[in-house]
Amino acid sequence: MGVNSGASAIKNFLQINPIAQNLKSTKPNSTINTILSHLEAGCLKKAVSLLFSSPFPFDLPLYGRLFQLCSASRAIVEARKVESHLISYYDPPPTFLLNRAIEAYGKCRCLQDARELFDEMPHRDGGSWNALITAYAKGGFPSEALGLYLDMNRSGVSPSEVTFASVLGSCGVLLELGFARVVHGFVVKLGYGGNVIIASALVDVYGKCDEIVDARRMFDEIDRPNAVSWNVIVRRYLEVGDERQSVFMFFQTIRAGVRPLTFTFSSALVACSNRQAVLEGVQIHGVVIKYRHEDDEKVATSLIDMYMKCNDVVSARKVFDQPGVKDLLSWTSMVSGYAMAGRLKEAQELFDKMPERSIISWNAMLAGYVRSGQWEEAQSFIFKMCLNIYDADGVTLNLLLNVSAALSDIEYGRQIHAYIYRHGFESVIYVKNALFDMYGKCGALRRARICFHNMSGQRDTISWNSLLNSLAQHQMNVDVITMFREMQKETTPNEYTFSTLLAACANIFAYSQGKQIHGFMIRNGYKIDVVSLDALLEMYSKCGYLEYALKVIKTAKPGDTILWNSMIIRCCHHGKAREALALFDLMKEIGVKPDNVTFQAVFNACLCEGFVDEGKRYFDAMINDYGITVKLEHYECMINLYTRYGAMKELGKILKMPFKPTVSMLTRIFDACKVYPSPRLAMWVAKKLNKLNQN
DNA sequence: ATAGGGTTAG
Numbered sequence: 001m002g003v004n005s006g007a008s009a010i011k012n013f014l015q016i017n018p019i020a021q022n023l024k025s026t027k028p029n030s031t032i033n034t035i036l037s038h039l040e041a042g043c044l045k046k047a048v049s050l051l052f053s054s055p056f057p058f059d060l061p062l063y064g065r066l067f068q069l070c071s072a073s074r075a076i077v078e079a080r081k082v083e084s085h086l087i088s089y090y091d092p093p094p095t096f097l098l099n100r101a102i103e104a105y106g107k108c109r110c111l112q113d114a115r116e117l118f119d120e121m122p123h124r125d126g127g128s129w130n131a132l133i134t135a136y137a138k139g140g141f142p143s144e145a146l147g148l149y150l151d152m153n154r155s156g157v158s159p160s161e162v163t164f165a166s167v168l169g170s171c172g173v174l175l176e177l178g179f180a181r182v183v184h185g186f187v188v189k190l191g192y193g194g195n196v197i198i199a200s201a202l203v204d205v206y207g208k209c210d211e212i213v214d215a216r217r218m219f220d221e222i223d224r225p226n227a228v229s230w231n232v233i234v235r236r237y238l239e240v241g242d243e244r245q246s247v248f249m250f251f252q253t254i255r256a257g258v259r260p261l262t263f264t265f266s267s268a269l270v271a272c273s274n275r276q277a278v279l280e281g282v283q284i285h286g287v288v289i290k291y292r293h294e295d296d297e298k299v300a301t302s303l304i305d306m307y308m309k310c311n312d313v314v315s316a317r318k319v320f321d322q323p324g325v326k327d328l329l330s331w332t333s334m335v336s337g338y339a340m341a342g343r344l345k346e347a348q349e350l351f352d353k354m355p356e357r358s359i360i361s362w363n364a365m366l367a368g369y370v371r372s373g374q375w376e377e378a379q380s381f382i383f384k385m386c387l388n389i390y391d392a393d394g395v396t397l398n399l400l401l402n403v404s405a406a407l408s409d410i411e412y413g414r415q416i417h418a419y420i421y422r423h424g425f426e427s428v429i430y431v432k433n434a435l436f437d438m439y440g441k442c443g444a445l446r447r448a449r450i451c452f453h454n455m456s457g458q459r460d461t462i463s464w465n466s467l468l469n470s471l472a473q474h475q476m477n478v479d480v481i482t483m484f485r486e487m488q489k490e491t492t493p494n495e496y497t498f499s500t501l502l503a504a505c506a507n508i509f510a511y512s513q514g515k516q517i518h519g520f521m522i523r524n525g526y527k528i529d530v531v532s533l534d535a536l537l538e539m540y541s542k543c544g545y546l547e548y549a550l551k552v553i554k555t556a557k558p559g560d561t562i563l564w565n566s567m568i569i570r571c572c573h574h575g576k577a578r579e580a581l582a583l584f585d586l587m588k589e590i591g592v593k594p595d596n597v598t599f600q601a602v603f604n605a606c607l608c609e610g611f612v613d614e615g616k617r618y619f620d621a622m623i624n625d626y627g628i629t630v631k632l633e634h635y636e637c638m639i640n641l642y643t644r645y646g647a648m649k650e651l652g653k654i655l656k657m658p659f660k661p662t663v664s665m666l667t668r669i670f671d672a673c674k675v676y677p678s679p680r681l682a683m684w685v686a687k688k689l690n691k692l693n694q695n
Numbered sequence: 696a697t698a699g700g701g702t703t704a705g
Contacts, residue, residue: 064696096696103698130698165699172700201700231701266703298703305704332704339705363705395705 032058044069048078057089060097067100076108083117092122099127106135126157134166142170146179161192168201177209196222200229207236225256231264238271246271247280259291266302273309281306282315300325301333308337332361339368344377362388363395370402378403392419394428401434405441413438429455433462440470461491468500472507480504481513495532502535511543518552530560537563541570546579553583558592568601572608580605581614596628603637607644615641616650632659643668646676655684663692 031054038047048066063086070079083101086093098121105114114135118128129152136145149167152159159167164187171180184202192198199222206215219225219233230253237246250268253260260268265288272281285303293299300319307316319325320334331354338347351357351365362385369378382400389396397420404413417435425431432455439448448470455463464487471479484501487493493501498521505514518536521528528536533556540549549567556563564587571580584602587594594602599622606615619638622628635657642651651669655661661669666689673682 061696068697099697127697134699160698162697162699169700195699197700199700204700226700228701235701235703261701263701263703270703302703329704334704336705358704360705365705367705393705399705 032062035062039065039069044073044075044078048075048081051081051085055089058085060094063097064100067097067104070104071100071107074108076105076110076113079104079108080113095121095123095125096127099125099131102128102131102135106131106139109139111135111139111141124157126160126163129157130160130162130166133163137166137170142173145170146174146176158190159186161195161198164192164198165201168198168205172201172205172208175209177205177211180205180209193221194223196224196226196229200225200232203229204232204236207232207240210240212236212240212242225258227253227258227261227264230256230258231261231267234264234271235267238267238274243271243275243277247275247277247284250284254287260287262293262296262299265293265299269302269306273306276310278307278310278312281310294322295324297325297327297330301327301329304330304333304337308333308341311341313337313341313343328356328358328361331355332358332364335361336364336367339365340371342368342372344368344372344374357388359389359391359393359396363393363399366396366399370399370406373406375403375406379407392423394425394431397425397431398434401431401438405434405438408442410439410442410444413442429458429460430462432458433460433466436463437466437470440466441473443474445470445474459490461494461497464491465494465496465500468497468504472500472504475507477504477508477510481510495526495529498526498532499535502532502539506535506539506542509543511539511545514539514543528555530556530563533560534563534566537567537570541567541574544574546571546574546576550579550583554586554590556592558590561592561595561598564592565595565597565601568598568605572601572605575608577605577609577611580608581611584618594626594628596631596634599626599628600633600637603634603641607637607641610645612641612645612647612650630657632662635659636662636665639665639668643672646672648672648676648678648681652678652681661688666692 031050035047035050035054038044038050044066063082066082067079069075070082079101082104083098086097086101090097098117102114102117105111105117114132118124118132121128129148133145133148133152136142136148145166149159149163152163164183167183168180171177171183180202187193187198187202199218203215203218203222206212206218215233215236219229222229225233230249234246234249234253237243237249247268250260250264250271253264265284268284269281272278272284281303284306288294288299288303300322303319304316307313307319316334316337320330331350335347335351335354338344338350347365347368351361354361366378366381366385369375369381382403385396392400397416400416401413404410404416413435416438420426420431420435432451436448436451436455439445439451452459452463452467464483467483468480468487471477471483480501481504484493484497487497498517501517502514505511505517514536518539521532526532533552536552537549540546540552549570553563553567564583568580568583571577571583581602584594584598584605587598599618602618603615606612606618615638619634622634623630635654638654639651639661642648642654651672655669666685669681669685670689672678673685
């Protein structure tokens, strides 16, 4: 070991041939002055190049300063030269300076150099261990860092606060909860529990390991949390999905009088977007302005994102149009916002104007087309994309697979599969999931089965949901229910699982299974969102248990008008118009606001049972009490009602509508006139129809 | 003569 290190080669050379020590410079002071003036001018390279024109040792602080500069500018070549000079003229060189050298190598990500120097040091102290452990931890080798920490303990060197900080960071990366707990004990034993940096690191590890309660307990133990501590707790709450607490802790930061970091703003704003909490988002915007962060691109990006995800496009645009916030990120965010809001024209326009684009910008735009199901547009966008990018990533491949699945284009899907194989994306679980999903949706069940089998050992909830979906899509309803049992042996279902499952139950009228699933959801505390609630209603209604569905719908949120609408429609399908109308009354009682679709459904219910007077009353109420603009569809319903039951007088009145009657309306009126004689109306409609026929 | 914790667009 160590033969490849430049520094050690020179050292070996000097040991057998120490001519350097015999050289004498005529003007040592002039050399050092030139070096200092280069450093003053910020020119590290020039300063270092002059080192060896002085065959004398320099003062120790100069080496220290040089190493620090090398660290800061990641100058590996210079760091090696400084080390050479140091070990040439000091024997032995002071340990603290070699520690600085290890740090410099670490910062330059030359872990090999750091390790060799460490191994060859004649005398090591705790600082040397710390420098190397930090180098590994920060250089992306957390397990090596932990290994070194164990070596350190074995060699009898006591860890310090610095050691613990790095070690806890590595535990966080590796999700080594057990290791972290042991370290925590040691921290307390050595009396470092009050150190805010270590305490924050502990909060971070516990949070990352999903132990948010312990994280919070640790946080509460900190005497005076600083900006980083607050940042950590806000972030960790966000990442475990407790957005409410995340936002709450953000405002606590302000109350504690701590100025939040820009990162903290971003986290809190993401938390707001996830909860659609625009009011809190606006408050955070206020804090942004108070702390003069408005023109920080990163904060602005988070603001744009928050407003976009809360459907406030105007405010998002306002932030974006502020001077000085436009960068790649905020452009991308804006495009993504438009795209995800389904405003693809605006998204594409902005995308075309972007001064530069990253793969994420391309993905964002494509995701918009995919989300809105605009497959043809997606295809032509992909064509352009292929000509312009060379760095497709996992997300790109996912989207491409979604497109080929939607178009059932298995040929294209296979090509993407080949690309995935060639570029080593096969190990990425979400790419695999999308691939499997594609084969399933294209009906290539044999290929899908192979994919699913190949994924054994790393299948997650999404893989299983995909399987259930593809079975459901092929009407294999019984298999959906069977495979759900298999799924539970391997992973836990989520809300999406249940909507598929309940739909399968509904298709085969499997009431008892459906009911069991409902019970399962309740027992296991799944939140029943609009989609699964709708699936439940559908299952109970289809299985003929309307009363039960009615019981369930009362647990819906007042905002979910759609659920009530589809429930009213379902009642009509079962010929239960009275129940449908009762539902409408119940809506009023509970405070659910009906919309135009609700009234269409209500009119249809009246049509089923021949409730002409009620229909007219509801129609008037829609206009006068609810202020809903009457659409052509509503007139259609009313005309159906009046023609079917011969309410010719009302029919005549309603025809003064602000729309041109459609052909089907006219035909229906004409037919009604034959059953319920109404000469004037007959004349009017005959004229209209004739005119149409002539044209 | 010193080190250390947090990382933001799909």
